[in-house]
Amino acid sequence: MAVQQVELPIGGITGRADGEVTRFQGVRYALAEPQGVPRALTAASREADVIQVEHPPASPQTSSVMLETLLGGFPEHIGQDPRCQFLSVTAPESARRGERLPVMVWIHGGGNANSNPEFSVYDPRWLVEEQRVVVVKPTYRLGYLGFGGHRADHLPNLGAMDLLEALRWVQAHIGAFGGDPENVTLFGQSSGGDMALSLMGTPSADGLFRRVIAQSPPLGIRGMSARLRAKVTAKLDAEAAAHAAPTLIEYQQAIEKAAWLYGSGFMPFGIQWDAAPFAGPGTKRAKILTGARGRDVLIGTNDAESGMYLPAIPGIKSIYDDPRWARWVRLLLVRPTTYGIFSGASRRLSRALRSAAASSAYYRFSWTPTPATAAIHMAELPLLFGGPGNETWRGSPLLPVETDAEITRAETAGGKLRSIWGRFARVGQIENGDGLEGGLRVE
Numbered sequence: 500m501a502v503q504q505v506e507l508p509i510g511g512i513t514g515r516a517d518g519e520v521t522r523f524q525g526v527r528y529a530l531a532e533p534q535g536v537p538r539a540l541t542a543a544s545r546e547a548d549v550i551q552v553e554h555p556p557a558s559p560q561t562s563s564v565m566l567e568t569l570l571g572g573f574p575e576h577i578g579q580d581p582r583c584q585f586l587s588v589t590a591p592e593s594a595r596r597g598e599r600l601p602v603m604v605w606i607h608g609g610g611n612a613n614s615n616p617e618f619s620v621y622d623p624r625w626l627v628e629e630q631r632v633v634v635v636k637p638t639y640r641l642g643y644l645g646f647g648g649h650r651a652d653h654l655p656n657l658g659a660m661d662l663l664e665a666l667r668w669v670q671a672h673i674g675a676f677g678g679d680p681e682n683v684t685l686f687g688q689s690s691g692g693d694m695a696l697s698l699m700g701t702p703s704a705d706g707l708f709r710r711v712i713a714q715s716p717p718l719g720i721r722g723m724s725a726r727l728r729a730k731v732t733a734k735l736d737a738e739a740a741a742h743a744a745p746t747l748i749e750y751q752q753a754i755e756k757a758a759w760l761y762g763s764g765f766m767p768f769g770i771q772w773d774a775a776p777f778a779g780p781g782t783k784r785a786k787i788l789t790g791a792r793g794r795d796v797l798i799g800t801n802d803a804e805s806g807m808y809l810p811a812i813p814g815i816k817s818i819y820d821d822p823r824w825a826r827w828v829r830l831l832l833v834r835p836t837t838y839g840i841f842s843g844a845s846r847r848l849s850r851a852l853r854s855a856a857a858s859s860a861y862y863r864f865s866w867t868p869t870p871a872t873a874a875i876h877m878a879e880l881p882l883l884f885g886g887p888g889n890e891t892w893r894g895s896p897l898l899p900v901e902t903d904a905e906i907t908r909a910e911t912a913g914g915k916l917r918s919i920w921g922r923f924a925r926v927g928q929i930e931n932g933d934g935l936e937g938g939l940r941v942e
Contacts, residue, residue: 505596505675509542510550516592519628523588523676524617525555528637528668529661533581533644534653537664554578555585557615558641558658559747564811565877566613569620569895577615581644581747586637586665587616589623594633594677601632601924602669602678604708608689608715608877611658611768612642612755619891622884629914630921633678637665643751646768655771662698663776666707684710684924688880690766692716692798696848699794700786703776710795710927712920715804715876718844720766784848791856795927798849799862799939803829805836806875833873841876846942860929866938868900868909874938879916886913912938 501516505523514523527549531537540550556578566573573579594600607614607621616636623634639645645658670680685695685708692713698704699711758767772783779786809832810816818824819832845861852859865874866882881892887906892898900906915934923929932939 507672507675509540509672512551514588514590517624519592520589520624521592521594523551523590525552526586526588527551527584528586529584529664531582531584531640531657531661534648534657536654536657537584537661539664539667552585555587555617555638556580556583557617557638558583558645559751560609560613560641561748561752563609563613565609565620566618569891569897570618574618577617581640583638583640584661584664586635586668588633588635588673588676588678589627590633590676590678591627591631594631596675596677598677599674599679599682600677601630601921602635602673602680602683603632603920603924604635604637604666604669604683604685606637606662606685606687606691606694608687608691609641610766611646611690611694612751614641619889620880620884622889622891625885625888625913626883626917626921629917630924632921632924633673633676635665635669635673635678637662639665642768643747643754646770647751647754655774656776659694659698659701659770660776662694663701663703663707666698666704670707681709682924683708684712686712686714686920686924687716688714689717689876690769693718694770696787696796696798697770697777697783699790699796700772700783701776701790702779704790708794710924711797712923713796713798713845714879715800715841716798716845717766717840718848719838719840720769784851787848788851788855791852791859793857795858795923796849796852796856797860797862797923797929798845798852799864800837800842800845801874801876801878802863802865803833803837803873803878804841804876806833806873807877809833809836829873849942858927861942862929863940863942864938865940866912866932866935868898868905872897872899882909882913882916883920886910888913912936 503514503521505512512523512526514521527540529537529540559579562573607616627634639661640658648655673680687695693716695711696713755767810819819828849859849861864879867874881898886909887893900909912935915932929941931941
């Protein structure tokens, strides 16, 4: 495996060739104490062994349905550590310093509570090879550490602050990998899509990125308010003082449980808009509209988003799996909940952005790999990250392709979707997905 060395002001970074791409993994972009504000990594501040590691850690977290279903649980080779400010860069093998290729920064989903950009389900190899872009995947603090702070010694929004530091790193260094710091696109799914939109809402992100692709942002969910979070965590602090101190994960699980009791269980670890770096007059929507000036924005949702979550609700699964009720389940459950959580608010924001952003478009994704499947939450991810060529996705519940015809059809759809995303990253324009058999429509 060929090795490539890139020299930066902070030190040398080693990449390894993998087919037609070069992967630079485990690159530290910032330093931070577990509950501290991140600070940029500089040649003066770095330790000899901190600039790059072979196996970068994930943020501390619990497991999730996605992890259990697709990966069989949390991968053993990935550790967990609050000091998780690392990123990876995947570039075309032939990319050269100063080539100014489009840069795409991936922000994963997981409700700001779990997942990790280095999971194999997010392998950008095919996107990089086919579209000749540079993909950056930052790891940032999640859950209680990243979004649960409410005190002076543990501020809110540390996860968002981590991402801002990662974007500043991109501005300073991505040219050495062949990327263009003036053409950066944030693309994220679910809570990652919400985060990509939200980062437009802080002046701290001015000049850090030019475009946004928000895939299935749950804009219809209202997270836990600052007052409610303070109330919940104060109660937990009191319990922790009276009993044995809980572990970080136990503390996070307790907050998640309390969030359900207070009606904020879908996303208890959301951005606090009255705290840095988002503090200032105006609502979330108003701040996003203001920050969208000069930026191209693409927002989209899948036709049956909530079909991923409804079967997990006790009492619904038996009805959901019964073919006699399939039509009524979609009509009475899937459609209204998809609209309420995802498509309704997303479409409204996209329309409002038409008069605020440089350009704004909304897409609907309805492509399915087989007639028996639906375009549920995450349905586009297999196509974006390799399709049948990515062994983690192939044969999974989201890409249950078996025959040669099904595999070829999925490969064609994946190539087309990556082409659409790549074109948007290059020029900020979107087109209907002819190669998706009408499965992606743009408004």
